Amino acid sequence: MKRNLDLIRNILFAVENSNSIDASLTLNSLSKLHRDQDLILYHVFLLDDAGFIIGIIDETAPYISIARLTNKGHDYLDTIRDDSVWKQTKSTLGKISGSASLEVVKTIASKLALTFLGL
Secondary structure: OOOOHHHHHHHHHHHHOOOOOOOOEOHHHHHHHOOOHHHHHHHHHHHHHOOOEEEEEEOOOOEEEEEEEOHHHHHHHHHHOOHHHHHHHHHHHHOOOOOOOHHHHHHHHHHHHHHHOOO
Protein backbone atom coordinates (compact mmCIF):
# COMPACT_ATOMS: atom_id res chain seq x y z
CA MET A 1 0.00 0.00 0.00
CA LYS A 2 1.07 3.56 -0.60
CA ARG A 3 1.20 6.08 2.20
CA ASN A 4 -1.67 8.58 2.05
CA LEU A 5 -0.52 11.81 3.72
CA ASP A 6 -4.05 13.25 3.85
CA LEU A 7 -5.33 10.16 5.66
CA ILE A 8 -2.44 10.36 8.13
CA ARG A 9 -3.30 14.00 8.81
CA ASN A 10 -7.00 13.17 9.24
CA ILE A 11 -6.30 10.30 11.65
CA LEU A 12 -4.11 12.60 13.74
CA PHE A 13 -6.90 15.20 13.83
CA ALA A 14 -9.40 12.52 14.90
CA VAL A 15 -7.15 11.37 17.74
CA GLU A 16 -6.52 14.95 18.85
CA ASN A 17 -10.25 15.72 18.78
CA SER A 18 -11.08 12.74 20.97
CA ASN A 19 -12.84 14.33 23.94
CA SER A 20 -11.65 12.13 26.76
CA ILE A 21 -8.34 10.71 27.87
CA ASP A 22 -10.26 7.60 28.97
CA ALA A 23 -11.93 7.05 25.60
CA SER A 24 -9.95 5.35 22.89
CA LEU A 25 -10.47 5.38 19.16
CA THR A 26 -11.08 2.09 17.39
CA LEU A 27 -11.09 1.19 13.72
CA ASN A 28 -14.87 1.55 13.75
CA SER A 29 -14.67 5.13 15.07
CA LEU A 30 -12.17 6.02 12.32
CA SER A 31 -14.21 4.43 9.52
CA LYS A 32 -15.71 7.79 8.48
CA LEU A 33 -12.24 8.91 7.35
CA HIS A 34 -12.03 6.47 4.42
CA ARG A 35 -14.20 3.72 2.97
CA ASP A 36 -11.33 1.21 3.00
CA GLN A 37 -10.81 -0.01 6.58
CA ASP A 38 -7.66 -1.89 5.62
CA LEU A 39 -6.16 1.39 4.42
CA ILE A 40 -7.08 3.10 7.70
CA LEU A 41 -5.59 0.21 9.67
CA TYR A 42 -2.38 0.34 7.64
CA HIS A 43 -2.00 4.05 8.31
CA VAL A 44 -2.62 3.56 12.03
CA PHE A 45 0.23 1.03 11.95
CA LEU A 46 2.42 3.63 10.22
CA LEU A 47 1.55 6.25 12.87
CA ASP A 48 2.41 3.75 15.58
CA ASP A 49 5.69 2.90 13.82
CA ALA A 50 6.51 6.63 13.67
CA GLY A 51 5.84 7.06 17.39
CA PHE A 52 2.96 9.50 16.78
CA ILE A 53 0.27 7.62 18.73
CA ILE A 54 -0.11 5.59 21.93
CA GLY A 55 -2.53 2.73 22.18
CA ILE A 56 -3.04 -0.96 21.73
CA ILE A 57 -2.06 -1.82 18.20
CA ASP A 58 -2.25 -5.51 17.39
CA GLU A 59 -1.37 -6.19 13.77
CA THR A 60 -2.15 -9.89 14.03
CA ALA A 61 -5.78 -9.53 15.20
CA PRO A 62 -6.02 -6.80 13.70
CA TYR A 63 -7.15 -4.61 16.56
CA ILE A 64 -6.49 -0.97 17.43
CA SER A 65 -7.38 1.17 20.38
CA ILE A 66 -5.71 4.57 20.14
CA ALA A 67 -5.47 6.37 23.48
CA ARG A 68 -3.70 9.57 22.51
CA LEU A 69 -1.11 11.40 20.44
CA THR A 70 2.47 11.41 21.63
CA ASN A 71 4.39 14.66 21.92
CA LYS A 72 5.99 13.78 18.58
CA GLY A 73 2.51 13.30 17.08
CA HIS A 74 1.39 16.69 18.41
CA ASP A 75 4.50 18.36 16.99
CA TYR A 76 3.92 16.84 13.55
CA LEU A 77 0.23 17.77 13.55
CA ASP A 78 0.96 21.33 14.68
CA THR A 79 3.39 21.66 11.78
CA ILE A 80 0.83 20.56 9.16
CA ARG A 81 -2.33 21.90 10.86
CA ASP A 82 -2.83 25.08 8.83
CA ASP A 83 -4.71 24.38 5.58
CA SER A 84 -2.65 26.88 3.58
CA VAL A 85 0.61 25.37 4.80
CA TRP A 86 -0.74 21.87 4.10
CA LYS A 87 -1.81 22.69 0.54
CA GLN A 88 1.52 24.33 -0.24
CA THR A 89 3.39 21.41 1.35
CA LYS A 90 1.56 18.94 -0.89
CA SER A 91 2.19 21.16 -3.90
CA THR A 92 5.90 21.20 -3.10
CA LEU A 93 5.89 17.41 -2.66
CA GLY A 94 4.30 17.12 -6.10
CA LYS A 95 7.59 18.30 -7.54
CA ILE A 96 9.33 15.21 -6.15
CA SER A 97 6.77 12.50 -7.00
CA GLY A 98 4.18 13.56 -4.40
CA SER A 99 5.50 11.51 -1.53
CA ALA A 100 8.25 11.74 1.04
CA SER A 101 9.11 10.64 4.54
CA LEU A 102 7.07 12.17 7.34
CA GLU A 103 10.21 13.96 8.50
CA VAL A 104 10.65 15.58 5.07
CA VAL A 105 6.96 16.56 5.06
CA LYS A 106 7.40 18.15 8.49
CA THR A 107 10.54 20.01 7.36
CA ILE A 108 8.82 21.40 4.26
CA ALA A 109 5.75 22.45 6.27
CA SER A 110 7.94 24.07 8.95
CA LYS A 111 9.84 26.11 6.39
CA LEU A 112 6.60 27.17 4.69
CA ALA A 113 5.08 28.22 8.01
CA LEU A 114 8.12 30.34 8.79
CA THR A 115 7.86 31.93 5.34
CA PHE A 116 4.17 32.69 5.90
CA LEU A 117 5.16 34.35 9.19
CA GLY A 118 7.80 36.42 7.40
CA LEU A 119 10.67 34.78 9.25
